[in-house]
Amino acid sequence: MIASSFPEKCVSLINGAPCWAVFFLFDLLDSFLCIVFRFLDEVMEEKLESCHCKNPQETTNFSGYELLSNDDKHLSETLYRRRNVFRQAGFLRFARKLPEITKKIGIVTFLRNFLFPHKMKKLHHExxxxxxxxxxxxxVSWTNTNKLNVILKQPSISQDLLMSNKxxxxxxxxxxxxxxxxxxxxxxxxxxxETxxxxxxxxxxxxxxxxxDSPKPRDCRYSLKEHVEMIEKSVILPNNLSSFHVVAHxxxxxxxxxxxxxxxxxxxxxxxxxxxxxxxxxxxxxCDALDVIAEKKLWPPTSFFSAxxxxxxxxxxxxxxxVCRHHRTWERIIKIVTWRRKVPTAITELMKHTHQSAWHSVxxxxxxxxxFTDKHLETLINSGVRINVVQGDRDAIVPIDCLWNMKAKFPAVKVEVIAGTDHSTVIMSRREVFVANLVSLWSSSGETQN
Known part of the structure; x- marks a missing residue:
């Protein structure tokens, strides 16, 4: 047993060494970029935006932090518990003193006046x-509304049908x-x-x-609570939905x-x-979720990028x-390379977010x-809500173990594994079947009058 395990440990060490080295360098780079972005934020915006490079309980000087001890905030512990060798070693102490140092030297004011002489009166919050x-x-078209962008599909209904008891x-x-x-x-x-x-x-x-095309407010933490409240505000309340189904990916x-x-x-x-x-x-x-969905490894490339x-x-x-700030440049390049007049929707939508929204949503x-998921599932099951779950057996984004863990803890949940499909093709490669299953679920869920 000892002899057989020794080669395995050697192989694991050989494979793990490059991974450790790469992410060690990332720890250093991220700590360095913290200083760079803090300096640039002060020059470009006249105000320091908060980041999550230290425990929020330590923060007293910068706006935007919320104490995670308050359960109502719905913020994740992973925002400040992410391991970083240099942060733990106190490398970022210089970053904390940077605003005071730059003010004493006067370099920030000089650069701001030199680079933006006509924009000094423009307020940060504008x-x-x-x-x-x-x-x-x-x-920035979203600034004209405070609700989500919603695409509604419904057939044209005559007045007679509206007055009917359908x-x-x-x-x-x-x-x-x-x-x-x-x-x-x-x-x-x-x-x-159709109707x-x-x-x-x-x-x-x-x-x-x-x-x-939905709002991307810069002062938002994109918590689960905020996402739910925006759907309620943009869909449920304006359309008076007294009964509805939910489909999600x-x-x-x-x-x-x-x-x-x-x-x-x-x-x-x-x-x-x-x-x-x-x-x-x-x-x-x-923290368990972060370790699973963003495990620090070099292969496959999707896992490396996620980490x-x-x-x-x-x-x-x-x-x-x-990528996102220069999306128009990338779109022009893609059009030239692919000889297409229009960039594929999947690519344009991939760049329609900000770092603030993506980072905090993750x-x-x-x-x-x-x-919160266990508590929410218990509420639904106790209320008699039918829950159907489907996943591809080749899903490299969300481990298939997630499906079986849910089923083990909540037997009432109906699960289905689709062979030969991954995270997206579980829908894309079987659209008609997928919709047919949805219609069957809706019809068997005991509809009531609206």
């Missing part, structure tokens, strides 16, 4: 986007991370049923807060469960696709500075939401 975010007309089926579709309502509207919407002699259908596809599943739990007396069914589920544990569901963006706040901001929804 600007919708940060200097590292794109400020084009499309990206049941009404309302369905809210919620997309996943770095996506938008087009995930549903460009795929499954054309297969959804029948017995039923009127209304389908709502939302752009979540911080994504697509990936990160949207956590929001869907929370939304359904809040309206457990109104929701009829919940259909989840590849939900990231992490049961509460002694170590903390939020880099989830663990390193300032490296992630740098990536968004290059931690406060996927990780932070993990500690």
């Amino acid at each position: 600007v919708a986007n940060r200097w590292s975010d794109c400020g084009c007309k499309t990206c 049941s009404e089926v309302n369905v809210i579709f919620i997309h996943g991370f770095l996506a938008s309502s087009s995930f549903w509207t460009n795929t499954v919407f054309k297969y959804l049923p 029948t002699t017995k039923t009127n259908y209304r389908f709502f596809a939302v752009d979540l807060l911080g994504f697509g 990936s990160m949207g599943c956590i929001i869907a469960i929370a939304l359904a739990a809040k309206f457990s007396d109104n929701v009829k069914s919940v259909a989840l696709v590849a939900p990231p589920y992490f049961a509460n544990s002694k170590g903390g569901a939020s 880099m963006m989830a663990w390193y706040e300032h490296i992630g901001r740098g990536v968004c500075l290059v 931690h406060n929804v996927i990780c932070g939401g993990a500690k």
